[in-house]
Amino acid sequence: MDTFYDKKSRILNELIAEQMHTSSSLQMYSMDMEAVVKSRLSIAKESEVVSKLIRKNEHTGKTEEAIIAFQGIILACILPLFEIKNQCLDDSKWLSHIQQSVTITRLGLDTFKQIIANSRHTYSMFSCYIPNTKLVAISEFIVKDKSLLDNTNKNATITASNCFFTPIKQTAGLTTVDIGTELNHCRSLVKVDNANYKPTSPIIFQIGDIVKLQASLISISSKGNYTVKIILRSLVLLNRELTMEATLARMLVASSQPVSMMPLPQCLKCHNPYVGHGNLCKGHKNAVKEAADKVAG
Incomplete structure (x- = not known):
């Protein structure tokens, strides 16, 4: 890991510590057995196929959906527009196969390992409510040692998705969610017709950004077994100065040589993502690296 990601990780550690003391929301980092x-x-069974993580509100005494905060660095994101699972689908089925998701990582540092451990403990709570050991782990929930760049650089990750849309027969017992603030929580979409939306403004979330996602956990039936999904409720940018877009802009200004604008990285690398693009000559690469190190320093 170079100084670029060293700085990101250090800042994220500070942000997690700050939110532990200032935020009123539940934090997965501190969600051990005692917490x-x-x-x-606890777990509330909503139907034969759906269970949900809930909490008792200490002020009202009523139960409510438990919303837990996760902090991390974006490794991958599918935000508006949405990924279409099957390109052959006709327009009438389009909304049944769209998904928003965000995958975060901590590049192997201890605070994120604690988030992973606490996530596993919370996940295991569902096993008390699911018969015959039918609770199965799925890759979307927690992925061990996911490769960031090649087979030698691996880190654990967590993925959260929005309330996914599937055919009705697969969602029995789930609350129907309209296309509204939950799906379009950034209010960056405008409706085109009955089956299509388009963005109205640029998406601010990019790979490498430091974010806090807030999510709930539900268990659903799937082919005779049960899986747990982390349901994305909100996504907040924690540091605007260290976004990929802002860092790239400062880096280009700091460079003594003119460097053409480069595309934002499509994957989170374990070294500086702004160095080594094939369309740059060696001199430009060196200038970019020096400027990036100065920004990260």
């Missing part, structure tokens, strides 16, 4: 009891977390 689960203190936060009054």
